Amino acid sequence: xxxxxxxxxxxxxxxxxxxxxxxxFWEGLRLGELRIQRCAACxxxxxxxxxxxxGCHSTDWDFVRSEGRGTIxxxxxxxxxxxxxxxxxxxxxxxxxxxxxRLVSRLADAEPESVAIGQPVAVDFExxxxxxxxxxxxxxxxx
Amino acid sequence: MxxxxxxxxxxxxxxxxxxxxxxxxxxxxxxxxxxxxxxxxAGLEPREVDGMATFLMDENPEIEVQxxxxxxxxxxxxxxxxxxxxxxxxxxxxxxAVMGGLADVVVCYRAMNERSGRRFGTGVQxxxxxxxxxxxxxxxxxxxxxxxxxxxxxxxxxxxxxxxGATTEDFGRVSVACRRHAATNPAAWFHGQPITLEDxxxxxxxxxxLRLLDCCQESDGGVAVVxxxxxxxxxxxxxxxxxxxxxxxxxxxxxMMTSYYRPGIGDLPEMDLVARQLWKQSGLGPxxxxxxxxxxxxxxxxxxxxxxxxxxxxxxxxxxxxxGNIELGGGLPIxxxxxxxGEAYIxxxxxxxxxxxxxxxxxxxPVAGTExxxxxxxxxxxxxALLLGRD
Numbered sequence: 398x399x400x401x402x403x404x405x406x407x408x409x410x411x412x413x414x415x416x417x418x419x420x421x422f423w424e425g426l427r428l429g430e431l432r433i434q435r436c437a438a439c440x441x442x443x444x445x446x447x448x449x450x451x452g453c454h455s456t457d458w459d460f461v462r463s464e465g466r467g468t469i470x471x472x473x474x475x476x477x478x479x480x481x482x483x484x485x486x487x488x489x490x491x492x493x494x495x496x497x498x499r500l501v502s503r504l505a506d507a508e509p510e511s512v513a514i515g516q517p518v519a520v521d522f523e524x525x526x527x528x529x530x531x532x533x534x535x536x537x538x539x540x
Numbered sequence: 541m542x543x544x545x546x547x548x549x550x551x552x553x554x555x556x557x558x559x560x561x562x563x564x565x566x567x568x569x570x571x572x573x574x575x576x577x578x579x580x581x582a583g584l585e586p587r588e589v590d591g592m593a594t595f596l597m598d599e600n601p602e603i604e605v606q607x608x609x610x611x612x613x614x615x616x617x618x619x620x621x622x623x624x625x626x627x628x629x630x631x632x633x634x635x636x637a638v639m640g641g642l643a644d645v646v647v648c649y650r651a652m653n654e655r656s657g658r659r660f661g662t663g664v665q666x667x668x669x670x671x672x673x674x675x676x677x678x679x680x681x682x683x684x685x686x687x688x689x690x691x692x693x694x695x696x697x698x699x700x701x702x703x704x705g706a707t708t709e710d711f712g713r714v715s716v717a718c719r720r721h722a723a724t725n726p727a728a729w730f731h732g733q734p735i736t737l738e739d740x741x742x743x744x745x746x747x748x749x750l751r752l753l754d755c756c757q758e759s760d761g762g763v764a765v766v767x768x769x770x771x772x773x774x775x776x777x778x779x780x781x782x783x784x785x786x787x788x789x790x791x792x793x794x795x796m797m798t799s800y801y802r803p804g805i806g807d808l809p810e811m812d813l814v815a816r817q818l819w820k821q822s823g824l825g826p827x828x829x830x831x832x833x834x835x836x837x838x839x840x841x842x843x844x845x846x847x848x849x850x851x852x853x854x855x856x857x858x859x860x861x862x863x864g865n866i867e868l869g870g871g872l873p874i875x876x877x878x879x880x881x882g883e884a885y886i887x888x889x890x891x892x893x894x895x896x897x898x899x900x901x902x903x904x905x906p907v908a909g910t911e912x913x914x915x916x917x918x919x920x921x922x923x924x925a926l927l928l929g930r931d
Contacts, residue, residue, distance in 0.1 A: 411687065413679025414669040444801070445680050471702070471805065473694040474748035475685055480665055483685040486748075491695055491800050499801055501695075503684045509748065514702045531683055 410482055410525045418448050421460055426530040429522050431463040433498050444498040465520030466537075467494040474509040488512055492534060503533040512536075546821045549635035550773040550780035551928065553582025553766035554893045559729050559884030562656040563760035570762030571600040571651035572608045578764040579609075583777040584645055589766075591616035591643030593630040595650055595887060597623055605649065616643040622796060624835060624918025625788075627888025628926040632786035634767035644768060650889040651762030660885070661758050663688035674796070681798060690755055690838060692797040693920055694747040697840035700806035701749060706858035708749050711839040712740030713861040714874075715753045715881055718836060720867055722878025725904040729757060730882045754839040756880035763889035765896065774931065781899040784824065784912060784929045787817035790922035797920045808841065811848040811916065814925045818849075822927050824912060826850045829927075831898050831907040832872060832914040833891035836879040841919035846872075849914065868905055876905040888917045895928045 415423060425432035434446035438455035449456045475487040488504040490512075504512065505521070518534040525531060555577025557563070557570050579586060586609040592602040593616075602617040616637040620626035627650070634646035654660040664678045665687050686692060700706065719735045722728035735753060743752040773780035791809035793802050802809070819825055826849055834842050843857035851872055852860035860866070866874045877883045877894035884890055895915040897903040917924040 411664070411682035411685075412669040413683055414672055414675025414677075415679075416671050416673065416676045419676050419679070445677070471695050471699040471800075473686070473691055473698060474745070475687075475691055476745040476747065478662070478665075478688070480685075480687060487685040489684055489686050489691070489695075491699075491805075501681055501684055501686055501798075501800065514699070525683075529683070533684075 410529065412529055419446050422446060423529070425460070425462070426522060426532055431465050431520050431532055432460040433463050433494070433496055434458055434460050442496055442498050444500055461496070463494055463496055463520070467492040467518055469512070469514050469516045469518060470499060471514060472504065472512050490518065490534060492518055505533050505535050507536065544821060545632070545635055545639065545786055546784055547782055548770060549638045549767055550770050550782045550931070551631065551765050551892070551896050552768055552773045552776045552778055552780055553578040553584065554896050555579070555581055555764045556727070556890060556893060557762045559727060559759050559761040559886070559890070561760060563653055567651050567653055567657070568600050568604055568608060570653070570760070571605050571649050571764070574651060574762035574764035575605060575609055575647050575649050578647065578766045581778060582766045584766060586610050587612040588645045589647050590614055591634060591637050591646030593618045593620070593633045593646060593648045595619065595623070595626040595630065596621040597887070598650055598652070600649070600651055616646060622918065622921040622923070624837060624887040625921040625923040627835070627892060627917035627924065628786065628915055629788045629917065629924035631765065631767060631783065631892060631926055632788060632924060635783050635786055638767060638769050644772065646767045647764055648767065648889070649762065649764035650887050652887070653760045654885070655758040655760050659758050661688060661690065661755070663691070677796065688747070689797065690750050691747045693838040693841065694750045695798070695800060696805050696920070697838070698749050700840055700844065703804070703806040704855035704858060706843065708751070709737060709741065710843060710858040710861060711754050712737050714836065714839040714842045714866070715740050717867045718875045718879035718881040721876050721905050722882025725878050725883060727904070728878040728883040729759065730878060750838060750840070756837045756885045759884035759886060761884050761886050763886045763893055765892055770931065779900050780931045781896040781928045782931050783926060785818040785821035785927040786924070787814045787821065788922065788924045789813035789817070794922055799920070807854070808844045808848055808919055810923050811845055811919060811925070814923060815849045818914070818925055818927050824927065829872070829912050829914045830910040831876055832874050833877070833879070833895050833916065834874045835888050835891065835916045835919055836875060836881050837885070837918065839881070842874070845916055845919060868907070873905070873907050876903050876907060891915050892926065895926065899928050899930055
C-alpha cells in the first residue's frame with residue numbers, strides 16, 4: 398500500500414460532522430432505521446437534510462423511515478489510495494431510493510465487474526462502534 | 541443591459557515559479573516570487589499594488605504577501621471559495637475592483653506546496669469531524685470511503701459514460717492531448733514525456749472509471765497575474781490580454797464536489813451557467829475561440845466542459861475529441877501548456893497564465909491567429925471562467 402500523508406494513521410473510521418440539522422439521520426442508523434427528512438408543511442422529502450424546505454420555506458420538519466429499497470444511479474470502485482479501515486476494492490454506490498431521494502452508500506458482496514447502473518438494491522446496517530452505525534446496501538435479484 | 545465587465549480591464553503581467561514535487565521553500569516564498577515576477581513582467585513596482593485577490597484555500601494571506609514584497613496601502617482584498625473554482629473568479633474580482641475605482645493595480649496569486657506538504661489528492665482523509673455545515677456535507681461521503689477528489693468526480697464520470705456512450709478511451713484522449721502539449725513546454729513537469737492512448741488504458745485504476753492517467757498531478761509552485769484598467773494597460777510594456785468576459789456560476793442544488801442530487805449528474809450546470817454569461821457579455825460564441833484552457837483536474841469533466849461551452853452538442857464530446865481535434869493542429873487545441881495533467885496543478889492559475897501567453901503569442905505551443913482564448917476554472921464545484929482577447 399502506498400503511503401498516505403495527511404494524518405490518516407490513527408484516524409479510525411471516518412465520521413460525519415453532526416449538526417442540529419442532521420443528527421436525526423445518524424441517530425436513526427443506530428436504531429437500524431434509514432430516515433429521510435420530510436417537510437412538515439408540504440410533505441416534500443429531502444436529502445441531504447437542511448434547516449428549511451427549499452420548496453415552501455417551512456422550518457418545520459420531521460422524518461419518515463425509508464423502506465430501504467432502490468436502484469443504483471451511479472457507482473465507483475475505489476482502489477487507490479487504500480485507507481484503513483476500508484477494504485479494497487471498495488464499491489461505493491449512489492442509490493435512488495424508492496421514496497425519491499438519493500444517497501451515497503457502500504455496496505457489499507459485489508464483484509466490481511458485476512455492478513451496473515440500474516440494479517436493484519436493499520439497505521442493511523452495520524455497527525462501527527457505540528457512537529456510529531452506518532447503512533450499506535446489497536443487490537437484489539433483478540426482476 | 542450594458543456591456544458591464546467586458547473590455548474594461550486587462551491582465552498586464554504574469555509570473556510563475558518553477559513547478560516541482562518539492563519546492564524546498566515556503567509557500568509564502570513561492571507566492572512572493574510569483575508576484576514579483578508578474579510585477580516585473582508588467583513593469584510595475586510593488587508599491588503600486590493596491591489590490592489583491594486569492595483563493596480562500598490559499599494559505600498566504602494578502603497582508604503577508606503585501607508585507608513581504610514591500611507593498612503599499614491595500615484598498616481591495618478578496619478571497620474566493622470552492623477550491624480551483626476560484627481560478628478565474630479572482631481575476632473577475634480584480635477586474636470588478638478596477639472597474640469600480642476601488643483599486644488600480646490588483647495582483648491575483650495562488651501558491652502551494654501541495655505535493656511536498658499536505659497532499660491535495662488525499663481529500664478529506666484525517667479530517668476531524670466538526671459541527672459545521674461543511675463537515676456535515678463531507679459526512680455524507682467519507683464514512684463510506686468516498687474520500688478523495690478522484691472518488692467524488694468518478695461518481696459523475698460513471699454516469700456520464702452511461703448517459704453518453706462515451707468510453708474511458710475518450711477520457712484518455714484528453715490526457716494524450718495534454719501530455720503531447722506538455723512534452724514541448726520546458727516549464728512542464730512532464731516536459732519531453734508524451735503518452736499514448738495505450739499508456740492511458742494500461743495505467744492502474746485509482747477509482748474506477750478513473751485511471752492514474754485521468755488524474756492531474758500534485759505540484760509545488762506559485763503563479764500570479766496583474767490586472768489593471770485597459771487604459772493603463774496600453775501604457776505598459778506588454779500587450780494587454782483584455783478581459784472580454786468573466787463570470788462565476790453556482791447552479792441549482794449545487795454541492796462542493798458532490799452535486800449528486802440533481803435529476804441528471806452527467807453534466808455541469810454551473811459551467812453551463814458560466815458559459816451563457818461569457819457569450820452574453822462578450823457577444824462572442826464558440827466559433828470565435830481559437831484555443832482554450834479547460835480545467836483538467838480529472839479528464840471526464842473536460843468532456844463535459846466542451847459541451848457546456850457549445851464546442852459540441854450535449855453528449856457529443858466523445859466525437860469532438862477524436863482524431864486529434866483538441867491537439868495542436870486540430871479544430872480546438874486545448875491546454876497548450878500541458879494542462880494540470882501535464883504542466884502542473886496550481887489550482888488553475890497556471891491556466892490563466894497560459895491564456896495570457898496565447899493572446900501575446902508567447903505560448904510554448906502558440907496557436908496561430910489567436911484572437912480569443914477561453915480559460916475555465918475548477919469543475920465539480922462552484923466555478924468561473926474568463927474570455928481573454930487582444931486589445
